[in-house]
Amino acid sequence: MNKVYACIDGLASTAGVIDWAAWSAKRLALPLDLLHVLERADRPLFTDFSGAIGLGAQEALLEELSVLDAQRAKVALQAGKRMLDDASARVTAAGVAAVEVRLRYGELLDSVLEVEPDARLFVLGQHYRASDTSKIHLDHHVERVIRSVKRPVLVATGAPFAPPTRVVIAFDGSPTSRTTVETVARSPMLKGLPVIVAMAGTDAAQAHQQLEDARLALTAAGFEASVALLPGEPEDVLPDFVKAQGASLLVMGAYGHSRIRQWIVGSTTTTLLRLSEVPVLILR
Numbered sequence: 001m002n003k004v005y006a007c008i009d010g011l012a013s014t015a016g017v018i019d020w021a022a023w024s025a026k027r028l029a030l031p032l033d034l035l036h037v038l039e040r041a042d043r044p045l046f047t048d049f050s051g052a053i054g055l056g057a058q059e060a061l062l063e064e065l066s067v068l069d070a071q072r073a074k075v076a077l078q079a080g081k082r083m084l085d086d087a088s089a090r091v092t093a094a095g096v097a098a099v100e101v102r103l104r105y106g107e108l109l110d111s112v113l114e115v116e117p118d119a120r121l122f123v124l125g126q127h128y129r130a131s132d133t134s135k136i137h138l139d140h141h142v143e144r145v146i147r148s149v150k151r152p153v154l155v156a157t158g159a160p161f162a163p164p165t166r167v168v169i170a171f172d173g174s175p176t177s178r179t180t181v182e183t184v185a186r187s188p189m190l191k192g193l194p195v196i197v198a199m200a201g202t203d204a205a206q207a208h209q210q211l212e213d214a215r216l217a218l219t220a221a222g223f224e225a226s227v228a229l230l231p232g233e234p235e236d237v238l239p240d241f242v243k244a245q246g247a248s249l250l251v252m253g254a255y256g257h258s259r260i261r262q263w264i265v266g267s268t269t270t271t272l273l274r275l276s277e278v279p280v281l282i283l284r
Contacts, residue, residue: 005033005115006091006123007108007145010083012158013125015090019161020154020279021123022091027189030120031098034087036080037108038073077103109144116149121189123154126273142273146254146282153282155273164193164248170238170272171199173210180253180283181214185221190251194224198241200234239275251281 006021008014018034025032084101091099104111112122124142146153167190171177181197184190197214201207211227218225230237242250252272273280 002118002120003031003033003115004028004121004123005035005112005119006087007035007037007112007125008083008087009036009108009125010079011125013156014083014087016156016158016161016279017123017125018087018090019094020156022094022096023161023163024121024123024154024189025091025096026094027191028120029188031100032091032096033100033102033115034084034091035102035104035111035115036084037104037106037111038076038080039105039107108141109148112145112149116151119149119151121152121154122149123156126155126157146273150284152284154279155282156279157277159277162248164190166194166196166245166247167249167251168196168198168238168242168245168247169214170234170250170252171197171211171214172201172234173199173207174253176253178214180251181217183283184251185218185223190249191222194226196226196228196245196247198228198230198238200230200232200237203229203231235271235275239272239277243277247278249279249281250276251283254282254284 004021004025006017008017021032021034080103084103088099088101102111102115122145124145126142142155146155167184169177169181169184171181184195195218197211197218199207199211207229211229215225215227228241230241238250250272
């Protein structure tokens with residue numbers, strides 16, 4: 001686990017991915033790899049026109065389509081190289097000492113899994129596709145990576161980057177959430193940042209004790225830590241709480257045995273990422 005990998009695609013959140021990856025690499029004192037994947041072009045909707053046009057016309061059209069595909073691939077390759085060069089210059093200017101670029105063909109997930117053994121952190125961007133004005137879906141690439149990899153994933157937004165000033169940890173008292181707190185406590189990535197440990201649930205003595213244990217663990221590691229117990233369901237209260245606190249980053253574990261787990265890796269995997277207005281760091 002020796003590198004931070006920034007997966008860039010040229011879409012709206014690319015600048016955020018680059019800047020968050022640069023910040024993370026510096027905080028972790030690790031090299032940064034910039035990864036861009038040229039995915040396979042979609043096949044034409046029709047490949048057999050013989051029923052509609054003459055054979056000669058069909059051959060000419062297919063030849064023209066082949067030329068257009070080759071031109072599109074050439075342009076995509078040139079654009080990918082230019083984007084990686086620009087990204088490399090950007091992270092170097094931000095103070096990252098060791099930077100490499102990788103241009104791959106195929107599927108993003110395949111490329112991510114290939115480099116995963118050498119990864120400490122993946123940084124991706126969240127892209128929304130609106131089927132209508134009231135329903136927004138997370139990009140399937142992000143969801144597939146989150147479901148598949150065993151390394152931490154930071155999902156950046158399209159908002160301009162600013163160094164984080166406050167962090168919220170989503171906590172549910174489970175072994176996984178306690179491990180998340182321990183990981184934050186020992187990692188240099190978030191050192192020095194104020195942390196709020198937030199739990200959604202009922203006002204019970206056990207919940208207060210679990211929150212206090214988490215606070216003490218962070219305090220012992222040198223963090224300025226506080227806690228909050230929020231009545232309601234996680235998906236209903238945590239995003240608004242993060243926004244109200246002015247937090248710059250939401251952190252949570254991916255493999256709990258509670259509503260938090262369902263929220264991240266179950267049937268409602270995309271809920272948190274879809275609702276959060278700040279980047280989300282998903283720890284393993």
